[in-house]
Amino acid sequence: ERMLAVVPQGGNTGLVGGSVAVHDEVVLSTSLMNKIESFSPESGALVCQAGCVLEALDQYVEKQGFAMPLDLGAKGSCQIGGNVATNAGGLRLLRYGSL
Numbered sequence: 707e708r709m710l711a712v713v714p715q716g717g718n719t720g721l722v723g724g725s726v727a728v729h730d731e732v733v734l735s736t737s738l739m740n741k742i743e744s745f746s747p748e749s750g751a752l753v754c755q756a757g758c759v760l761e762a763l764d765q766y767v768e769k770q771g772f773a774m775p776l777d778l779g780a781k782g783s784c785q786i787g788g789n790v791a792t793n794a795g796g797l798r799l800l801r802y803g804s805l
Contacts, residue, residue, distance in 0.1 A: 716785035756787025775802035
């Protein structure tokens, strides 16, 4: 009815301002969407919500002998939804590949 745009906003660590509202837009924060749903050591598959912070995910899988293939300078505040949306990687990407 009002034709408002919705701007998803995660850790807000991107450098291009893609998650910043410009006009009369509604900002949808994913910060509370931070639950880890499941992890399968057999397949290495991790299911989590978009607002999970990368560092928290890395610590979670590390306890089980795994490592996240992503390693970013902002890993303490960037969220996995933004990492997937922007195809972010870091140095580990060269060795382990992308998500």
